[in-house]
Each structure stands twice: as structure tokens, then as C-alpha cells.
Amino acid sequence: MALLQISEPGQSTAPHQHRRAVGIDLGTTHSLVATVRNSIATVLPDEHGRVLLPSIVRYGQDGVFAVGVEAAARQAEDPRNTLASVKRFMGRGLADVAKTHQGDLPYDFVDSPGMVQIRTAAGVKSPVEVSAEILRVLRQRAEASLGGEITGAVITVPAYFDDAQRQATKDAAQLAGLEVLRLLNEPTAAAIAYGLDNAAEGVYAVYDLGGGTFDISILRLTKGVFEVLATGGDSALGGDDFDRRIACWAIEAGQLPPLGARDLRALQVEAREVKEALSSREAARFHVKLQSGDPVDLTLDTATLESLGANLVTKTLKPCRQALRDAGVDIADIKGVVLVGGSTRMPMVRAAVAEFFGQAPLTNLDPDQVVALGAARQAHLLAGNRSGDDWLLLDVIPLSLGIETMGGLVEKIIPRNATLPIARAQEFTTFKDGQTAMRIHVLQGERERVDDCRSLAHFELRGIPPMTAGAARIKVEFEVDADGLLAVTAREQSTGVTAQVAVKPSYGLSDDDIARMLRDSFDHARDDLDARALAEVQVDADRLLDAVRAALAADGEALLSDTEREAIEARIVALAEARVGTDRSAVRQASDALSTATDDFAARRMDAGIRSALAGRSIESI
């Protein structure tokens, strides 16, 4: 289907050139990057051959800065400046963080509108910036290994991430200079990797317990289609919580005095090692030397670990039941249970999963890598590297979306587990005579009361003509794209007064913030489009001119009015003139102007193309 060949200037790639796209698993504890080479998905190691990058960033004194292994090595020494597990703070306010972590984190949190920040020796850092540092290291790793700039990335997020958390992740990727092809849900990525490798068909469950998050997804795999039926989870439940329980146990069992930040971090680091050791042993020594010089020397056995972690494991089962119910699937229909995430190596987790689903889970894949591998395959596909056996991915929104109505209640507009993308509108009316403005409060969550849901944005529709109560017709439209990100528009129907928000303001960074940070980051100069050579800009301009001329010749007559056509032709002339000059930015501006002028035309051609493709299916009226 050759619908349109208009590409945006600066983004065009020659048709058959191989596009380097990567998949990145931005994990709470580990992150990794993978790509597809010679049709095989592979993870990319660093120069020491290490695949997993610890998701830890150190902003030390005197300009000390480290990401990954080096930062991890110093975390007990410099706990306040060494930031680990920041994924748990993405899109979260101080109050949220305080709720899930009762003062057990050694960071100097700074409350800021929307998202909590952390004060370090190198200044105040937002979780978005910290995540961007991790992503930047992975981007550089990929570029070094692939020998060139990468065209785009699929970044994975927990399926249960809400809009604020997704937006924060996307911001971090942009800040790291990555073009985001898609935010992909982690269990879905795992299902893609598993499904493609095993030619799996049927209904599968993916149980993903990582370092900081838990997801359960139920998918139907049919030839060429990955269809998520339902998802559920807990975005603050993972291996970290087991570590914390073990550290608390050590404090009690060892009758330790009140401890400082360094000691606490040292206990948690040791707790994690002991926990991991207990996945293949019956007992392990818990040994830490405190700052005071006193040793802590204890032994933890599996029975004790199981009693410490039992209710954490149980906590994962409720979302499993809910997801099955939402999917309309019985346990007996589940053909296989795919385990993802390092914490599923724990025997107690495997046993609980086996008991719940009534079958032994599938363990023939690497729980650390499967998410990145699936993301790489999706990235490869989205970057336009088509092969004969493409697949279609249909994912869902994890949490309901709605707006505040009378009495502090939430009116749901989009229910959880609706298939993406979604566009849904609801009409509302005024409550008072002469009311000229309406405040719209957008919320996400399952509860009925506003206070129990996450507030995503407030905006106001002004200039409603005064009418009697109930006469105005205000249409509120929610649109959720394939990344699971929401945009809201409100419009008064009789006057056409419109207000629009991309749901960003209360969480995440503004576009201006991102632009500024990008300017500030020194390694970004080469991403600057204006720095590109004149020749390159001219090539893009030629390509654009050719494409627009071809499109006009094919469909100009049918799809454009005379005035529209003239407007586009004027821009063509302007670009052709600029093209022969040597002013780089003039060529760019003229290219931008032409491509903006053809937006509507491109959209109409797309629409006409889809209609005619569907008409081949013999439907009279659509």
C-alpha cells in the first residue's frame, strides 16, 4: 500500500537502508539494551562484556560522576549521592514516596510540583534526569557497538505504569537524545520474545516480578497477532521489598542500635546478596561491618526468608485474579505461564505461581534479558525493517481514566484494559445558570472518589456563552495513543470554544524544560539539526519536493481545493528557491513550512488510502 511518501525533513531515510533501532529495558535495578542483527535479537554488552547495567547513578563531591557498576560499588560509602531504584520515583510526588517507603531511604528528598526530586552533591536531580543518565550510557553503548547513530528506541515500562510514570519515562528518553518509537509494556515485550521464538499460540500469562515492580498480563497469541486481554499489577512491589524486609530482620535479630544512612544501605546491599544466594541454598551468612567497626554476623535460612516474604508473594496474587477476571479467562484456559524478572528466580515465588495457575511455569528463557530482546524486535519492526512475517501488537491501558464530576466523584470515560489506541468522547453540561467556564479535572485509577485516584491534570474551558443550566453541550474527548499516553480536548458544541491539554502539566517536565536540558547537555551538539551539513539539508529538501510533487500529481485534484493547492504550490516554489542558495537555515525553514503546509493533505491521502484498501474488502459504506 503506497499511501504517502512524505517524510518529515531530517527524519527521512533511504527506503532500503537498514535502520538501527534498539530496545531498552529501563529496569529498577538493572537496565540493558538489545538490537536485531541479521534477524536475530541480541543483547549488547559493554566493553567489559557486561550486559546488565546497574540502574545506579552517583553524583558525588568534586564532580565525581558514575553510572552503573562503578556507582554501585560505592553505594554504601556515599549513599546520599548514589541514587538507586529511581524508577520507583518516576511520576511520583513526595507524598507517594513517603507512603511506600517509611523513611527507609537515605536520600535528601525535595518536594517539587508533580515529581519528587533528590538533592545531591552535584545539585538537585529529578528521577527523569537520573533515568536519562542511564539511558544515555546505553545509547552510547549501542552506538559504539553498532557503529553509528541509532534511529530510534523502544523503551519498556511496567504494564501497570500510569500516565504520569509513562510520560516521565518518555521525557527521560528524550533527554537522553533518543527518539522514542514506542513505550512498550514489559510483559508484552517478554511475550513477543517468547511467542516469536517458540511459535506459541493460545492464551498465556506473563508474570513479571522485578526489582521494583510487579506486572501480570494475560495475552492471546494467534498467528501474527499479540493481543493483550488484560493487565494488572503493583508499580511499587518487587525484589527491593524483600531486601528491605531482610534488612529489618537483621536489625531485630542482631539487636542493632539506630543506624545511619551508610549502615542502612550496607544492610540492604547484603540483604539482596543473601536473598539471591538463598535461591540456590538452604542457608546463607549475613555479614556486614558497621561504621562503628562492630560486625553484624547472622545466618538467614530459607524458612525465615519465606516467612518474611510470604505476604509480598501473596500480594501478587490479587492482581492475577483480577486480570483473569478482566480478561474473561479461566485459569484452565492458560496454556503457559511465562516468568520474567530476577525475583522470579526465588523458589517461593515459583511455587506460589505454580500453585495459583495449577501448572509449572515456563522457565526456558532468561528472565533478565527477555524484556529487552522483545523490545528490540518491536523496535526493529517499528523502524520499518519489514520482513514477510510481521506481527501486530494490540495492548491495553492498565488503569481507568475519567474526570471529576459533582460531589468529588470520578466519572469513568475509558475503562481499564480497553485496547489501545482509544478515542472516546462524553458530553457534559453546565450546572449553574449563566456558567461561562468549566473546570476539568482528569484522573486515573479504579476508585470512585477523586481523592483515591491519581490526579493527572486540571484545565479550564472558558468562554462558554451564558445559558441556562444544562443547556450547554460540552464534549470532552479522551485520546490514548499506542504508548498509553493521554490527550484531552474539551469543546463547547454550539460555539466551538476549545480547550486542549496533552496531559503533562502536573507531572513530568514541560517541553521547554526538556529543550533547555538538552541544550545544557554537552554531548548533544551533534543532535542539533541546525548543525547538519548544508548538503544533507538539501538532500532532504529534494526528497520532500519529489514526494510532494508526486503526491500532488496523484491526488491533488481529488483531495485539495484550489486555494489549498495554491498554498502548497507557493511553498514548493519557496523551497525550490531556497534550495539553490547556501543558507542552511533558510532551506530548513522552507522545508518545515512545506511539510507543515502538506500535513492536512498527507492526512487526507492516508485516509483515502485506508478507505480504498478497505473498499477492496467490499463494504459499501464506512
Added chain:
Amino acid sequence: MSDAVTAAVATTGPGADPFALLGLPRGMDVDPHALDDAYRQLQAQVHPDRFADKSEAERRVAMQWAAAANEAYRTLKKPLPRAKHLIESAGVGLGEQDNTAMPADFLMQQMEWREQVAEARAHRDDKGLRHIEHDIRGAEGRLWPLLSERIAAADWPAAADAWRRLRFLEKLHDDIEDVRAALID
């Protein structure tokens, strides 16, 4: 912001005709396999992932089509929304908010069932829940053929009445499932 009062009262309805979009014959009888196939084929042609290398404006168009495909599938997949669409597109309202339209004996029966559910919950009585479910299924078994038949006969007021009853019963099923989930946790 004195006169900016938070919104209330929903009033709106559907868009493109789901049967036409999916290329299926109109009516209550929908072959689930044909529906699944039609939906997947449609998404394979319109989904924005198919156009990931296109411009923003073009991908937006694809997104709108894909959203319409999802909505159409959702409408036709389960019989209650399917029937709702057929009745409403005949211009007959279902007055979902308003139960004064229901006959008194039906409302009485509803109340009775609800009391039984509350009781079963209080006594953690799963057997009691199953008993109520059995009764509800009996009532549904009589209503479904009636609904299909009235729709086929274009007898919209009678179809709407059957639909409202079935909608009540579905809510009751949901409540029972909620109670069950609460008993497990």
C-alpha cells in the same frame, strides 16, 4: 474561577457503524470467529504501527481508524453492547440512568436478589452465591431469546425492555463476582 463548576451529567453516544466497519451482517447473530478475524484484519490494515515511519499527521489518521476499529470490536463482541447499539441506532433510548421505567415486580425481584447477595456476603456463603447465580441464569435464559427475537422483529420498545432487564442482571453478576473476590482476599 467562581463560576467554574465541575462538570456533570453525561449524555453522548456512538460514532461509525461497527457492523459496516468490520464488514459483518447487521443483527444479534454474530459469529465470534468471523468477528475476531474481521477485527484483526482491519487492525492489520489501519494500526498506527503499520505506519511508524510516516509523518505525525498520517499516523494520527491511522490512530483514529484503529481507535474506531477497537470501539467497533468492543461494541460487537458481547451481546449486551451489541444489542444496545442496534436498539439505539433505531432511535430508541435505553434510559440507563433511569429505573422508573422498570415494572414493579421486576424491581421487587431485584431487591430480593440483592438482599440475598448481601446476606451471602455477611455469612461468607459461597454456596448461597452459587444458588443466586443459578436463579439469575434461569431468568437470563428466558430473556436472551426474547431480546434477539424482538430485535429481529424491529419491535424496539419490547427489545429495550428486555435489554434493561438483562443489564440489571449483568450488574448483579458483577456484584456477585466482587463479593467473591472480596471473600478470597
